[in-house]
Amino acid sequence: MAAKPHRYTIRSSSSALGFWLGAAVLVVLVGAPLVMAEWRVVGFVLPPALLLGWALWLFLYRPAVHYDEREIVVVNVGRVHTVPWSRVVRIRQRFSLELDFASGRPLQAWGVQPPRRAGNVASMFDRRSRTPPDPDRYVHVLEGFRENAEPGDAPVTRRWDVVPLAIGAVLIAAVIVEIAIGV
Structure with missing residues (x-):
């Protein structure tokens, strides 16, 4: 059996940074009431936070x-x-x-x-170096x-991309149910 070739990945670093910053905000948003044992707040915040985290992942990190x-x-x-x-x-x-x-x-x-072109921020640095x-x-x-x-x-x-889209559909349904029953 032939060895599997090494796979390389190209991903937008600015999008990945946006994803991780958004994920950190969501962790704080859900983690603060979790640490304080505010279970109603956790139940209210968790489904939309998961949906937003999924959207950040799908649009910023997954491509x-x-x-x-x-x-x-x-x-x-x-x-x-x-x-x-x-x-x-x-x-x-x-x-x-x-x-x-x-x-x-x-x-x-x-x-x-x-592609990044030289702009205002780049002009502050010495271009010769x-x-x-x-x-x-x-x-x-x-x-x-x-x-x-x-x-x-x-x-x-x-x-x-069936699995990520199905997860999104389940999260959307969870948020709709949460809104409908008013948790």
Whole structure:
């Protein structure tokens, strides 16, 4: 049995930071009444906090690009696309990473951070002492994997991200029930 190739991940660092900050606020929001044994407050705050935590995770942390020598897996909100390198014609960096196929239909990867250009904050630093930002750094890395991939005819698979969406549906139902019965 062949060894499984090492998988790499690209995820927006600013979105991940937003997720962790939001999660910390939610932990304090639920943890404070929990520590003080205010059970009615915990019961009132917990379902909406879980729903908000799920939304933060789904929209800020879950979108990512995973890749190895064989394929690239694009995880967007609610959808997962598994693309063999042999199907990718070109990779571009726009506001999001974009994979082009021979059919002409592009696939956008929402989880990749948009390129950063030098702005007001960057102008405060001495530009001579640092390398300029490379807006296409992910493109260069992924193009190397694409060019070194073995040819093949494996299909592109697209599927709904069922488990996270089902968890969200259950949390929405829990919040609706909580509102309806007025806990």
